[in-house]
Amino acid sequence: METPSVSDWTSITKIQVEKLFGKYNYTIPIKDRTLDPKLFILYGDNGSGKTTILHILHHLISSNTTRAHKSAVARVPFASFSIDFSNGTNLTALRSMPVSHGSFTLRLTHNGRKVTQRRFKVNQGFVPVADTAEGKEAEKAFAQACKEFISMDSYLLTDDRHFDGDKVTEEDYDEEEVVESDGRDQRIFMSPEEIESGIRSPRPGFDPSPGHLLLRRALKRFNDWTRQRLVEGVSEGSVGTNSVYFDLLNRLSNSRDSDNRTPKQRIIELENRIRQLSEMSERQATFGFDAQFPGNDFLERLDRMPHPSHEIAAIAFEPYLDGVEARLRTQEDTVAAISLFIATLNEYLTDKSLSFRVDSGLKVHPHHRRSMPLEGLSSGERQLITLFCNIIAARTKSSLFIIDEPEISLNIKWQRRLVDSLLGCTANSGVQLAMASHSFELLSKHRENVTRLLMGNEGDE
Secondary structure, eight states: OOOOOGGGSOOEEEEEEEEETTTEEEEESOTTOOOOSSEEEEEEOTTSSHHHHHHHHHHHHOOOSSSSHHHHHHTSOBSEEEEEETTSEEEEEEOOSSOBSSOEEEEEEETTEEEEEEEEOOBTTBOOOOOSHHHHHHHHHHHHHHHHHHOOEEEEEOTTOOEEOHHHHHHHSOGGGSOOSSOTTSOOOOOHHHHHHTOOOOOTTOOOOOHHHHHHHHHHHHHHHHHHHHHHHHHHHOOOHHHHHHHHHHHHHHHHHHOOOOHHHHHHHHHHHHHHHHHHHHHHHTTTOOOOOOHHHHHHHHHHSOGGGHHHHHHHHHHHHHHHHHHHHHHHHHHHHHHHHHHHHHHHOSSEEEEEETTTEEEEEETTSSOOOGGGSOHHHHHHHHHHHHHHHTTTSSEEEEEESTTTTOOHHHHHHHHHHHHHHTTTSOEEEEEEOOOHHHHHTTGGGEEEEOSSSSOBO
């Protein structure tokens, strides 16, 4: 599977907010800069709106029409909230003055040209799901346009470690587990006193489960992601029998005319290639990927083969090796991500280690005991594993992964290295990390990615 280049991924480049809570204006980042496609961090005093901005981002980008995303936006007072994307798309939520919460208009443009627009009206404290055929069709069309032009998934890990994402909820939870999304039994709007004090109204759509269940669900997402990638790799790397033999006939008929290599050169190259594929196969087998490439057996047979037969062996064997290499290479990105994931987490652990196999999942290995349940991990260890499992599962396509106060439950040493570890695990992927943080240990190492929210009319770094 060919890894897309950075230019193929979609990311957020700028955020502009007018009259948040009726009084704060922010441009993120300030001046003429754009947000880093891999990471941006919001910093500011309590009450400056860091968490609110990240939550609005998540709810506007998420395209599901039945999980109260628009109701969540409706409850926040602002005049306008604009998001620029790297592919030329802009999504803007607008309200009429004076600023209030409630109904708003959402406008989608691409390269300056209007694509679509929809008015979201509040009724009895929530934005209702369309209940007529015409309304459902219009709602579906708007959501589809946003999904097509924005081309980003959104995931949100809150400061109380609840996790939200449309794909996650659809795949992981039974229907009765999902919080009712019409908002009828939930207070959508917050009073000015609640906004000032930091009290939150209930969050529609979020998983309210305790930490150990959130961890297990994160592990399930990670396991499902690896198995899906394994299936995709085997499928993409499969070579049909007819193709192999046609390729063999072509090589036999053209070998002497187009190939200047000597028989000795060919067999040396063949042996080196078998060794490389053997190493790749063994590396993948440590994680339970069924590579099935007996490279050492092939090398022994070649060594026993008469020298006059080497040339024909090399020609005949190359189509098979092409198929093996195609299959193994489709799985290399996944194996590399898993390997980095395990190595990164083990760097944080002192008296235990983690291992992973596709068939058995993630295991904890205490240094002085035979086994250990996941519930026996400390809160910081559980948070790290939950965070990294969710991050890895978001690698498949362009994604915004929001983490509110990632430093919670982590000691100072872990805070210093956390962002670098997350960036390492999202390398060569379309994941853009967005964070709100108060940790100077975390902020000081990534000053160039930090936007400070001043509670006035401008931002600063």
